[in-house]
Amino acid sequence: MDETNFDWDDLRLFLAVGREGGLGPASESTGKSPPTLGRRMLALERRLGLELFERLPRGYELTDQGRDLLNKVTAIENRIAPLTDAEKLRRPVVKVSAGQWVTDLLCKKAADLVGGTSVLLRFIAADHVLDIGRREAVIGIRNRRPDQIGLAGRRIGRVQFAVYAVDSHVVTWARVIGTTPSARWLGEKIGGSPAIEVTNSRNALDLALAGAARAVLPTFVGDVQKGLQQVAPPIEVLEHEQWLVTHDEDRSLPEVRHMIERIYAVLRAAAK
Incomplete structure (x- = not known):
């Protein structure tokens, strides 16, 4: 590919879309809007006569032709990077x-x-x-x-996961509303037991530390909390x-x- 026939800015945008896998993520790193990036990529494909991307519902995936161009443009980028202050200052x-x-x-x-x-x-x-x-x-x-x-x-x-509380006398549960395995397990276990519901797992820890509830936590979290103790053995099904x-x-x-x-x-x- 003769890079002198192309606007480097088009190739730079192509690199961003190809590496990030979509217009949205590339928009953050380039400062260009997704519609602008979409138009630029379509224009580049027409100019080259190549199909560079497979446009999927969740993003842009490089075709074989796209990956080949990505490798070539990356080589160009590596050669010109020392010559441009912007590239020298780029943080990966x-x-x-x-x-x-x-x-x-x-x-x-x-x-x-x-x-x-x-x-x-x-x-x-x-x-x-x-x-x-x-x-x-x-x-x-x-x-x-x-x-x-x-x-x-x-x-x-x-x-591993276990149940933590300030002591074994705490009977109220901190129940996280969600679809994680630990949230589903607790939802099935507590039945009609008293509970305080939260939408963020961090708040379950806050409730346990405050002595207001017992919480299901990863042992790497619960074991290092001052004032908390395991009040039941580790939960095997969550390991x-x-x-x-x-x-x-x-x-x-x-x-x-x-x-x-x-x-x-x-x-x-x-x-x-």
């Missing part, structure tokens, strides 16, 4: 997706995760699973081995594996490889 973004409790733990260790790097770390706390294949996240913390083609996984350990997941094409990037190692160290220390 690493998006980390996990549930609320793991995100809280990683936030507490954020200084250790980013120390000595130029990485812009972005935490995405979500109970639903983000699609790493479409680059909704770069690194995901999951409760099972990845089975999607193109994803790589590294087993961290096991996560699960923990996996660190990323895309095969991303895990060799320096900033991603670096973050994988540091996140693994933090979570491995907390896992059983």
Whole structure:
């Protein structure tokens, strides 16, 4: 490809859409609106006579022709990067997706995760699973081995859950309204027992610390809380594996490889 025949800005936008996997995420990093990006990508495809993207309901997925162009444009980017101040100042973004409790733990260790790097770390706390294949996240913390083609996984350990309270005399439950396994388990268990309902798992911990309720918590959370104690054995049916997941094409990037190692160290220390 002769890059002198193209507007570099079009290629830069193509890189953003291709790497982020959609117009919305690319809009955040480029400052262009999704409709503008959509028009620019369509114009680029027509100019090249190539089909670069498969347009799906949840994002843009590169075709074989798109991946080939991405590799070529990345090579151009690497050659011209030292010549442009904007590229020299670019901070690689690493998006980390996990549930609320793991995100809280990683936030507490954020200084250790980013120390000595130029990485812009972005935490995405979500109970639903983000699609790493479409680059909704770069690194995901999951409760099972990845089975999607193109994803790589590294087993961290096991996560246990138990019931915590200031003492065993507390009978009111802190019930989290949600669809997580622990929320479903508690919803089935408590029946007509007294309960206080919350929509955020962090508030269940707050209620337990205040002595107002007992809460189901991961042991890596509950065991380190001053004033709380396990008031029942770990709940076997909620125990699960923990996996660190990323895309095969991303895990060799320096900033991603670096973050994988540091996140693994933090979570491995907390896992059983």
